Amino acid sequence: MNELSLIKKITSLIPDASYIGDDTAYLKESEMVVTTDTLVEDVHFRLKTTTPHNLGYKAMAVNLSDIASDGAIPAYAFVSLSLPKNIDESFVEEFYKGMNELCSKFGIIIAGGDVTGAEKIFVNITLIGKTNGFKPARRSCAKAGDVVIVTGILGSSRAGLEILENEEKFCKVEKNVLEKFKNAHLRPFPYIDLGRKIVEQSKRTPAMMDTSDGLGDALFKISQSSNVAIEVMADKIPTDKDLGEIGEGKALEWALFGGEDYTLAACVEEDFGHKLAKETPEIQIIGKVIGKKANGLVKIISDKTIYEITEEMIINKAFRHFL
């Protein structure tokens, strides 16, 4: 079973699945949102390519990004660690320093957790955020007439992964360029403040997701949940000017399917979107919501062709069909 069909199966096994299907669960009466994410050694990270400090940082960042995608305020973290016997004290110290970097920045309290043995390192963080009077952004809130915005550049994390896995291939690239992309992968920035701003200042609840599984995945899920069609102009998707040096001809594919950028993608009212883009340098308008569509439809329009995003592309992290 792939992850997508496994999640569908699991959802069918939960008697009341009304809390499932967004980046977080919204506990309305408590004005809270909750998210949980796991990082597994040799599945999500390798100790050869990350430091314990950056691992702690990233484990917290990926959960923060889910809270950011609601426009909520992170508050309490619960950290479960499974560690091999031979792990030393300095690993634990550095790992917590990495988490603390983000905890102190965003006022998060580590309020609990669990420690067990294991053959590989497992990190699970559950993060609770507060909505403080605002309804959190949901995938299902996009409306025809909205514009599609993103809060940062895309594809850089995938480029960083490429470098980390095959550094020798890039010996001719400038060192600071390599570092920039590696950092994008190892130390993603959670857009807590921008997520909050978008939800607080929007006239109605926006649709928002993070691009942890790629921009294509985020827009496809918003389009499905909201029953709308989305059109994106390929040349409006912001990418790093040096991206082509790492993945020649891959920029659009990495931006759409690379994943782990943790940029936010949102659908907001047209005038509000333009206001945001004008006053916030990081925010770009990349497309629009064009109308009803029962099973989701995302078109990526470039000057050469029009791609229609499919689940298959999202699973394979690559283009397959084109129209």
Place this chain on the structure above:
Amino acid sequence: MNELSLIKKITSLIPDASYIGDDTAYLKESEMVVTTDTLVEDVHFRLKTTTPHNLGYKAMAVNLSDIASDGAIPAYAFVSLSLPKNIDESFVEEFYKGMNELCSKFGIIIAGGDVTGAEKIFVNITLIGKTNGFKPARRSCAKAGDVVIVTGILGSSRAGLEILENEEKFCKVEKNVLEKFKNAHLRPFPYIDLGRKIVEQSKRTPAMMDTSDGLGDALFKISQSSNVAIEVMADKIPTDKDLGEIGEGKALEWALFGGEDYTLAACVEEDFGHKLAKETPEIQIIGKVIGKKANGLVKIISDKTIYEITEEMIINKAFRHFL
């Protein structure tokens, strides 16, 4: 590093550790308690000795027991699964049926989770409970003059583990006796209703813990956190009448250090303890809180000797010193 020193190290690395140190974190302003627990294949369970259904049941039960030890009401569960590629659909189905058994019994909503790949099965559950107007029981609330109570029998889970690991050794024991102990290990009962009753009816907030790491560990931690000394009468600790058939001469050791019984141990006002014991068949008075003691002291008094529980005994799950 052993688990105890690892937890001490981690606590020292958390800037505000005021939420750490009980079975749950108490989020006062939200009237919530939160707990998290991980089960790792070949560390906490083996697929040879448990079914996917019972694994789901137990993963939920161990978290429920932490909520029970607060006297709180379980509400929302977040389930993170890491699964090897070769796992089939029926595993996931049975696992969720096992969890659903307890979710429907206690009105719990599975509100989120995460699925990842891994070489071994990992189950992490974060459970949120509601305190509904009552301050949750804390380890630090025991007072001189209290009686010590437990809500069920002890040592049976350890006996069940012994049978599951060496079934051939017990070919002469009756089948229903073997099943009883195996069930105690595989399908522990979370004392949600009794935990709630103890907190609701007590004149003041009681000290309470579950005996997930053994009665000795629970009483030692209560004694340390509350700065009190505790005396337990060995012959008052309730055990199954057939326990001796599985572990000859081991009954007291298994009751104190075996762990995974998920019975509650509490220190409550003397008159309230007697009232509870009178009206509730499961509840037994096993000892008393006798006075101040800065670093914790638990004496187990039998007709032959007096044991003083040490951290070493808890780590080794066995007696070592005696007075």
